[in-house]
Amino acid sequence: MMISDLPRDMVEEVLCKLPMTSLRRARFTCKRWNNTLSKDCRFTRKYNGEAAKRKEFQVVMILEYKVYSMSVNLHNPSPSIEPIGKLHDAGVDIINVFHCQGLLLCVTKDGTRLVVWNPFTGQTRWIKPRDSYHRCDRYALGYEKKNNYPLKVLRFVDDYDRNLKRQVREFEIFNLNSSSWKVVDFNPHWMIQYFYRGLSLKGNTYWFAENKVAPGKIGRVFLLCFNFTTESFGPRLRLPFRGRYGDTLTLSSVREEQLAVLFQECATAYTLKVWISSKVGPNALSWNKVFLSVDMRPLLGFQFHCFAGSFFVDEKNKAVVVIDTTRGHPFTIRNMAYVLGENGYFKSVDLGDFAPMRCWPLVCSYLPTLVKF
Known part of the structure; x- marks a missing residue:
């Protein structure tokens, strides 16, 4: 019997057990497998469901300018975060990644090139600037909810x-x-710091922002949403805390349905809190009560970097995983994943070397998609 003659159920059973990085190679095994992987939305849903049953989920990380697919399992006594494979290996270093519905917008290390990429299908699209890119550019990937x-x-x-x-x-x-750029006329009365990362959810992107204030003064932080359908920023959205410049503030998504926000005040208490939204939209946002609150003094004794501190949430285990670095001598610093849970639960997972002040570790949630562009 030829591989192409295997029953459909058996083919799907085999493919569902493969890591995402192997699926791209499996597409070229035969035409039938390629059709299953590149055109069958039902298989994509089944693949994601099987991963959930294994009590594992996948995230995308940037470590040392490379983009990796990582398998996460927090159900074991010792949590594991293991690389499944390198997603982008075209000899290009990546400094930043923005995720939207299974697609990644990647910024090259030198800041001069952008590429939209579907890791599941392998499709890429390089975007040339209208004029030139700027070293302080902020980016977001989203979609219009019509047309x-x-x-x-x-x-x-x-x-x-x-x-x-x-x-x-x-x-x-x-x-x-x-394939065209459009200049938009904005003269905002707010500012988005270069280290505030946007978070795309349901086609729109959310950012922390601050009022523009006189030099030497510190403005309060609020949320803004950029609506890709109307191509405009919406009203200020309420945060469940009073944040300011210097605090560690990070956004994440939960099940691609809700926002999660991490807040660690730049004070000696170092208490870290995470909330998950109950309703989210470009013009309205509400929050559930605190999902997790952890006193970091006896655990680490330092504040997570505002440049790093990206995180993801495991609702089933009521845990949060924060990606940052150790502290100390520049040549001994390591990339780390810090797993925080209830009742003082704390574990750390070493993610390898850190190049000082170059490439901060970064994580974003990920679900495969068949979307083409």
Whole structure:
């Protein structure tokens, strides 16, 4: 019997046991397998469901300029976070990744190139700048909720450039359907710090923002949503805490349905808190009570970096995994995953070497998709 003659159920059973990085190679085994992996939405749902049954889930991480698929299992006495494989191995170093519905927007190390990428199917799309990219650019990947859901990339910068000795303000949107940039006229009364990472959810992107205040003063932090359908920023959205510049503030998603926010105040208490939203939309946002609160003093005794501190949530175990680094001499620092839970539960997982002040470790949740662009 040829591989192509295997019953459909048996083929799906085999493919569901493969890690995501092996699925791309499996596509080329035969035409039938390629059709299953690249066109069958039912199989994608089954694949995600089987992963959940194994009490494992996958995340995407940047470690040392490389993008990895990682298998996470927090059900064992000793939690494991293991690399499944390197997702992008085209000789290009990646400094930042933005996730939206199974697609990744990657920024190269030198900041001069953008690529939209589907790790599940292997499809990539390099995006040329309208003029040029800026070292302080912020990016987001989203989609319009009409007209066949076209994918869009938001790029903006609103900073003082010391080299040019002037304020640089540019807002523009790239439409992947039309392969064109569109300049958008914004003159915001708020600012988004360069280390605040946006989080895409249901096609829109959420950011922490601050009021523009006089030099030397600190503004309060709030949430903003960029609506890719209306191509505009919405009203201020309420946070479940009073944050300010210097606090560790990070966004994540839960089941691709709700926002999660991590808050650690820049004070000696170092208490870390995580909330999950109960309702989320571009114009309205509400929160459940605190999902997890942890006193970090006896555990680590330091605040997570505002540059790092990305995280993901395991609702079943009521745990949070924060990706950051150790502290100490620059040549001994390690990338680490810190697993935090109820009743003082704390574990750490070593993720390897850290290149000082170069590539901060980063994690984002991930579910495979068959979306093409």
